[in-house]
Amino acid sequence: MTFETTKTHIVHGGTLRYLKHDSTATGTPMTLSVFTPAGEGPFPVLIWLSGLTCTEDNFTTKAGAYRAAAEHGVIIVAPDTSPRGEGVADDPAYDLGQGAGFYLDATQAPWAPHFRMETYVAEELIALIDAAFPTTGARAISGHSMGGHGALTLALNHPDLFRSVSAFAPICSPTQCAWGEKAFTAYLGDDRATWDRHDAAKLIAAGAARGIYDDILIDQGDADSFLTDQLKPELLQAAADAAGQKITLRMQPGYDHSYFFMTSFIADHVAFHAERLKG
Amino acid sequence: MTFETTKTHIVHGGTLRYLKHDSTATGTPMTLSVFTPAGEGPFPVLIWLSGLTCTEDNFTTKAGAYRAAAEHGVIIVAPDTSPRGEGVADDPAYDLGQGAGFYLDATQAPWAPHFRMETYVAEELIALIDAAFPTTGARAISGHSMGGHGALTLALNHPDLFRSVSAFAPICSPTQCAWGEKAFTAYLGDDRATWDRHDAAKLIAAGAARGIYDDILIDQGDADSFLTDQLKPELLQAAADAAGQKITLRMQPGYDHSYFFMTSFIADHVAFHAERLKG
Numbered sequence: 001m002t003f004e005t006t007k008t009h010i011v012h013g014g015t016l017r018y019l020k021h022d023s024t025a026t027g028t029p030m031t032l033s034v035f036t037p038a039g040e041g042p043f044p045v046l047i048w049l050s051g052l053t054c055t056e057d058n059f060t061t062k063a064g065a066y067r068a069a070a071e072h073g074v075i076i077v078a079p080d081t082s083p084r085g086e087g088v089a090d091d092p093a094y095d096l097g098q099g100a101g102f103y104l105d106a107t108q109a110p111w112a113p114h115f116r117m118e119t120y121v122a123e124e125l126i127a128l129i130d131a132a133f134p135t136t137g138a139r140a141i142s143g144h145s146m147g148g149h150g151a152l153t154l155a156l157n158h159p160d161l162f163r164s165v166s167a168f169a170p171i172c173s174p175t176q177c178a179w180g181e182k183a184f185t186a187y188l189g190d191d192r193a194t195w196d197r198h199d200a201a202k203l204i205a206a207g208a209a210r211g212i213y214d215d216i217l218i219d220q221g222d223a224d225s226f227l228t229d230q231l232k233p234e235l236l237q238a239a240a241d242a243a244g245q246k247i248t249l250r251m252q253p254g255y256d257h258s259y260f261f262m263t264s265f266i267a268d269h270v271a272f273h274a275e276r277l278k279g
Numbered sequence: 280m281t282f283e284t285t286k287t288h289i290v291h292g293g294t295l296r297y298l299k300h301d302s303t304a305t306g307t308p309m310t311l312s313v314f315t316p317a318g319e320g321p322f323p324v325l326i327w328l329s330g331l332t333c334t335e336d337n338f339t340t341k342a343g344a345y346r347a348a349a350e351h352g353v354i355i356v357a358p359d360t361s362p363r364g365e366g367v368a369d370d371p372a373y374d375l376g377q378g379a380g381f382y383l384d385a386t387q388a389p390w391a392p393h394f395r396m397e398t399y400v401a402e403e404l405i406a407l408i409d410a411a412f413p414t415t416g417a418r419a420i421s422g423h424s425m426g427g428h429g430a431l432t433l434a435l436n437h438p439d440l441f442r443s444v445s446a447f448a449p450i451c452s453p454t455q456c457a458w459g460e461k462a463f464t465a466y467l468g469d470d471r472a473t474w475d476r477h478d479a480a481k482l483i484a485a486g487a488a489r490g491i492y493d494d495i496l497i498d499q500g501d502a503d504s505f506l507t508d509q510l511k512p513e514l515l516q517a518a519a520d521a522a523g524q525k526i527t528l529r530m531q532p533g534y535d536h537s538y539f540f541m542t543s544f545i546a547d548h549v550a551f552h553a554e555r556l557k558g
Binding site: 009010011012013016061062064066067221223253254255256258259260261263264 | 532
């Protein structure tokens with residue numbers, strides 16, 4: 001296959017591979033992990049998008065997702081959050097540059113040549129996964145924080161690719177929070193008209209999910225330190241209400257922004273997707 | 280309480296605390312994590328001992344143990360693997376000194392003043408936990424690799440303290456492997472007669488578990504790179520057979536020495552202990 005396997009582990013009876021490949025979308029090497037359940041398959045695929053500062057390793061080691069993936073017979077693919085390396089632009093801040101790709105294709109210097117995470121995930125990665133692993137072709141997407149934003153916006157912009165979408169503590173409206181405004185200004189420039197297709201609340205308000213996704217599962221900790229200033233699930237709920245779109249927003253009492261929050265509810269998300277990926 | 284709480288997270292409905300305290304046993308600050316299930320309690324306690332190079336954080340973030348702990352209503356206490364800090368002796372190798380306490384009280388310089396992990400875990404820590412948390416007084420112990428050695432030897436040497444014991448990929452006979460010989464020579468000196476009470480296979484052969492532990496659950500991956508040279512579960516099985524002691528040694532096909540192995544079977548261990556901690 002196109003992928004070079006750098007590490008392999010057996011976990012919950014399935015096989016977890018850390019992979020590396022040269023991406024045509026980003027023009028860099030990219031890393032990811034892929035869990036395949038035991039057996040011949042074919043299996044549906046859940047794409048997992050991680051948050052700011054993460055590589056593929058955080059979710060892979062900390063989320064505890066593979067028990068549910070093995071139980072439901074779902075492949076989980078966790079890519080890195082951005083291109084990386086010496087020839088790739090970066091910023092000293094944790095919320096811009098390497099580790100902070102925001103799952104969009106940058107149009108502005110110095111980011112444009114490599115920061116093409118929308119094309120990477122929605123075109124290149126899913127095609128490579130379908131070519132290398134025994135997939136059914138049915139696909140879901142989920143993620144955390146910046147990756148929750150990525151899951152929502154990729155699912156809403158590419159409804160032909162995904163049967164279901166969910167998110168943990170997503171950045172619900174990046175055009176209306178500091179993380180998003182900073183990243184979108186850098187990657188997309190000052191013309192805010194180009195930003196809206198990367199804003200989940202605006203997409204849902206415009207009806208992008210209607211007739212496509214029967215429900216969108218969102219878990220959000222109410223003790224999350226980023227809740228009020230950056231994540232703003234109330235904007236997503238308002239957009240869904242306005243558009244007549246069902247979303248299931250669960251405010252989880254006492255939970256924060258960490259992987260301890262995610263590991264507590266990841267099995268619910270895998271089950272949510274597995275139900276929609278069947279058949 | 281004696282403990283300073285450095286971080287708190289909600290996970291699986293319970294509370295996970297990272298704690299710090301000044302240990303009288305080691306004469307240093309010590310760190311640990313404690314998971315308490317939701318509710319008033321009282322709860323039984325499972326002490327988890329980690330392996331070489333680990334702090335309390337590896338198990339806490341990667342083992343995925345808290346789902347089962349919440350389900351069974353068990354407190355899990357995960358201490359660091361050694362004293363640490365500038366005034367504490369160390370060695371550049373990963374298998375000696377800080378991060379490699381081997382759960383014994385060192386008698387040799389430069390280790391003796393601080394490396395007193397047997398006294399720390401079996402006396403100080405369990406007393407502090409019982410004083411600070413709503414415990415029933417029933418207690419179990421488990422661990423991984425060096426921590427599996429620690430769990431077995433502390434359970435066998437202190438049968439009054441524990442109702443059950445299990446281990447993942449334990450160092451079964453440290454007097455007969457390079458990791459153990461190196462550490463015991465450094466911590467205990469050249470007189471091998473002082474080593475035997477820190478060797479699980481020798482303790483079991485001498486009948487130390489008989490009439491105390493109805494079963495000892497051991498999981499071991501058969502693709503573990505340390506299996507043949509360091510871990511040697513066949514020595515534990517032979518000792519158990521010779522002593523008429525029941526152990527359940529499960530050779531898990533394809534599994535390695537990593538947390539992916541542990542997370543696959545940790546729920547079985549929590550259930551094994553929960554059954555014995557009841558009432």
